[in-house]
Amino acid sequence: MRFQGASLTYGELERRSNQLAHLLHDQGIGRRDRVGVFLDKSLETPLAIYGIMKAGAAYVPLDPRSPISRLVDIIQDCGIRGIVSQDNKARVLGETGVQQDILQFVVGVSQDADIGVRTYAWAALDALPAENAPGVYIIDQDLAYIMYTSGSTGKPKGIMHTHFSGMSYAQMSADTYDVQHSDRLSNHSPLHFDMSTFDYLTGPLRGATTVIIPEAFTLFPANLAQLIEDERLTIWYSVPFALIQLIERGVMEKRDFTSLRWILYGGEPFPTAYLRTLMERLPGARISNVYGPAEVNQCTFYHLPPVSEWDESMENVPLGRVWDNAEGLILDHQDQEVAPGAIGELVVRTPTMMRGYWNRSEMNRRAFYRREVFPDYHDVYYRTGDLVRLDEQGRLQFLGRKDHQIKIRGYRVELAEVDAALTRHEAVEEGSAYVVNRDAGDVICAAITLKAGKTVSEGDLIDFLKSKLVHYAVPQTIRILESFPRTSTGKVDRKALQQQANAAAPLHERSE
Amino acid sequence: MNSHERLKTFIETRLLSGSKETALGFNDDLLLSGLINSLDVMRLVTFTAEEFKIEIPPEDVVIENFQSIDAIVNYVHSRQ
Numbered sequence: 001m002r003f004q005g006a007s008l009t010y011g012e013l014e015r016r017s018n019q020l021a022h023l024l025h026d027q028g029i030g031r032r033d034r035v036g037v038f039l040d041k042s043l044e045t046p047l048a049i050y051g052i053m054k055a056g057a058a059y060v061p062l063d064p065r066s067p068i069s070r071l072v073d074i075i076q077d078c079g080i081r082g083i084v085s086q087d088n089k090a091r092v093l094g095e096t097g098v099q100q101d102i103l104q105f106v107v108g109v110s111q112d113a114d115i116g117v118r119t120y121a122w123a124a125l126d127a128l129p130a131e132n133a134p135g136v137y138i139i140d141q142d143l144a145y146i147m148y149t150s151g152s153t154g155k156p157k158g159i160m161h162t163h164f165s166g167m168s169y170a171q172m173s174a175d176t177y178d179v180q181h182s183d184r185l186s187n188h189s190p191l192h193f194d195m196s197t198f199d200y201l202t203g204p205l206r207g208a209t210t211v212i213i214p215e216a217f218t219l220f221p222a223n224l225a226q227l228i229e230d231e232r233l234t235i236w237y238s239v240p241f242a243l244i245q246l247i248e249r250g251v252m253e254k255r256d257f258t259s260l261r262w263i264l265y266g267g268e269p270f271p272t273a274y275l276r277t278l279m280e281r282l283p284g285a286r287i288s289n290v291y292g293p294a295e296v297n298q299c300t301f302y303h304l305p306p307v308s309e310w311d312e313s314m315e316n317v318p319l320g321r322v323w324d325n326a327e328g329l330i331l332d333h334q335d336q337e338v339a340p341g342a343i344g345e346l347v348v349r350t351p352t353m354m355r356g357y358w359n360r361s362e363m364n365r366r367a368f369y370r371r372e373v374f375p376d377y378h379d380v381y382y383r384t385g386d387l388v389r390l391d392e393q394g395r396l397q398f399l400g401r402k403d404h405q406i407k408i409r410g411y412r413v414e415l416a417e418v419d420a421a422l423t424r425h426e427a428v429e430e431g432s433a434y435v436v437n438r439d440a441g442d443v444i445c446a447a448i449t450l451k452a453g454k455t456v457s458e459g460d461l462i463d464f465l466k467s468k469l470v471h472y473a474v475p476q477t478i479r480i481l482e483s484f485p486r487t488s489t490g491k492v493d494r495k496a497l498q499q500q501a502n503a504a505a506p507l508h509e510r511s512e
Numbered sequence: 513m514n515s516h517e518r519l520k521t522f523i524e525t526r527l528l529s530g531s532k533e534t535a536l537g538f539n540d541d542l543l544l545s546g547l548i549n550s551l552d553v554m555r556l557v558t559f560t561a562e563e564f565k566i567e568i569p570p571e572d573v574v575i576e577n578f579q580s581i582d583a584i585v586n587y588v589h590s591r592q
Contacts, residue, residue: 040544088544216543219553222574245550249570471549 001046002231003212008043010207013050015130020051020084020107023125025134027105027118029082031142033057036075036083037191038093040064041212044108044122045191046200048084049145053163056136058143060158061192064089067467070156072096074148075103078158078358084108090115140164146358147194147294150405150412150473154420158358159194159294168351169297170201172323176301177235177262177288183208184231184259188218188238193411194294195266198237208235218242225251232259237290239410240270241441247277258284266290266298267410269398271439272315279307291319291398294412295367295382297352299326300396318395319388326350328396329381330388335369345402346388347381354382404494406435408442413473415444415494421468422446422478425461427454430484433475434498446475447501449483479504515564515585522559523581527552538581553578560584566591 001008008016029035035052037059039045052059060080062071074080075098082105085093090113093106099116106113107120144166151157173179179202187199187210203210211231217223225246228236236243243265246252263278263285270289279287292298302320322328329337330344338344347369356364370378387399404415415433422431433446450456458478465474481504485496513521516538524536527548542548548556556578561568566588577587 216575216579219543219548219550220573220575220578222571249573251570254571 001043001210001212003041003043004214006043008046010204013046013204016047016125017050017054018133019125019128019130020047021054021133021136022128023107023120024051024055024057024082025136026128027082029055029057030136031056031138033082034060034078034080034143034146036060036062036080036085038062038064038071038083038085038089039108039191040086040088041187041190041215042086043212044084044086045212046204046210048108049191049200052084053138053144054133054136056138056142058145058160060146060148061190061196063190063192063470066470068092068095069468070470072098073155074158077148077155078146081105082107087113090119138163140167141355143355145197147192149294150414150417150470154417157360157363160355160358161197161297162355165297165352165354166197166201169197170205172325172352173198173202173298174206176323177264179203179206179208179235181207183234185210186228186233186236186238187212188236188242190215194297195237195239195410197297198264221245221249222251225255225257228257228260229255234259235262235264236260237264237266239267240265240274241409243278244271244274244441247274247281252281257282260285263287264290266292268407268441270317272317275304275314275317276307276310279304289317289320291396292348292352293382293384293386295354296348296350296384299323299328299348299350299352299384302395313391313393313395313397316397318391319398320395322348322396323350326352327381329369330390331369341389341391343387343389343399346384346386346396348384349379349381353380406442406444408444408472411470411472413444418444418446418465418469418473418475421465421473422448422461424468425456425464427451427456428461430492432484432492432494432497434494434501436498444473444475445477445479445498445501447479447481447484447497447504449481515588516581518563519560519581519584522563523548523556526559527555536581538585540581541579542581543575543579556584560588564588564592 035057037048049059085106085108087109090109094115103117105118108122109119110121111119113119140163143160144163145161146158148156148158185199185203185208189195199210287304289302290298291300300319300322302318327349329347331347332338332344369381369383372378385402388396391397406413418433419431422428427450429449429451431448433444435442436445461478479501481500485493520536557568557573577583
């Protein structure tokens, strides 16, 4: 593992994570426990996730950028008893107010940080056994990690992955991309985003090097280009946005990217014009479209043919095919398989599939499709919510979402969650978010109606939303309407709403 | 207002409007803990170029030149 020029060898990772596992074990952490990882990008991140898993617990990534209210939601939702963190997070942890009744200790902050729970500095690990992990027996159906994602009710939901599903993903992705000891992977994604499992599980499975990219580098394409060259990366994996920025800012031309042999992208579609430029600039690299909701890690791949072989189907790059030891079906509204070539929802059965959502029984009933083999015995498929069709060449084509879930720079956002946050403001009667397509990616905008006699400025409302939502879900503009257009079923007509909102004056002009 | 103050005012009012951070220091790291996002970086670069009437080539849009208000002022001076 590498970070800003510093290295952590696998030997060091092994010993240090053993020590962390002993510390957690001594705190009473074991199977059926959850431990949070609340860290900036750093070499402590792999230590934390392996230490937690070795103690028998599941790791739960906590986004260092999320509002405190969301942190509290997650800590309470899955009952996080311990957190691995760092000194600059002590103040925020102190403000969560979850000390004692749920959270009992924090590792990685200095002993004098007064946050109301037991704290252990990293130096506290030094005296603990390094050669072996504590004798905890883990079965493959125990939870390895829980990833929280946007939920339509306004509360995040936790996707539970077991050692079996995580390990299956590591094996299958390592095979698909022939990851080797000599490979150098990019960790571009933050830990709470499911792409990080490739960087932190698949890489180590084959003893490859994972280069953890500092968050600031993701904002500066020129620095990112330099890092790819300096670190001689061989496998890149990110959302398209990062690569589009490299192309748009013109920072690739002077750099030597010949070390790259695979470029994997996922999370959202890659605009074809940029993809073409990328392939032309990097003739030695193969490009693969990776598809799969976080609930299944990954389930399809499509290795792009050379640009010379592209036809019109590449305007909307196919998802490709379901990987080898998985099965996909395309279902209609009655859960019947559609005729070949017809549109339906993709459902998949794969060893990389989640166990379910943490403590969401109703959601779990709806998340899976159970096909009866005989009474009380079912094959279980995850309903992706994505509409697809199989083309003449046997490739899955993505056609859109069944619901109002969207992607912003690869992050899932439920528009309903943004709506719910809008209406929590005292002046807002109704709120509805929608997506505006821009060349370099989509942005979220919103419209509201006001309660009688109330008013709010756009800036104040956006500030309010920043305290309720993850940063990428906060709308860029908010417009005010007299009333919302509705469909015949009484639902807000988001398309008509968008047109009306575009015609309305900006909120800040109205309020002045 | 001097260069430092103009940048500080822009960053505090236009980029950090939603954060509850205390007053920004000239040497504070703007890129720590996600204080600003990629859109903010673009706004900051555009503002710097227009406010100080300099051209900023893409290869100069790097962490070293935009990490703090001090760093931006140093960079601006080197371009004037």
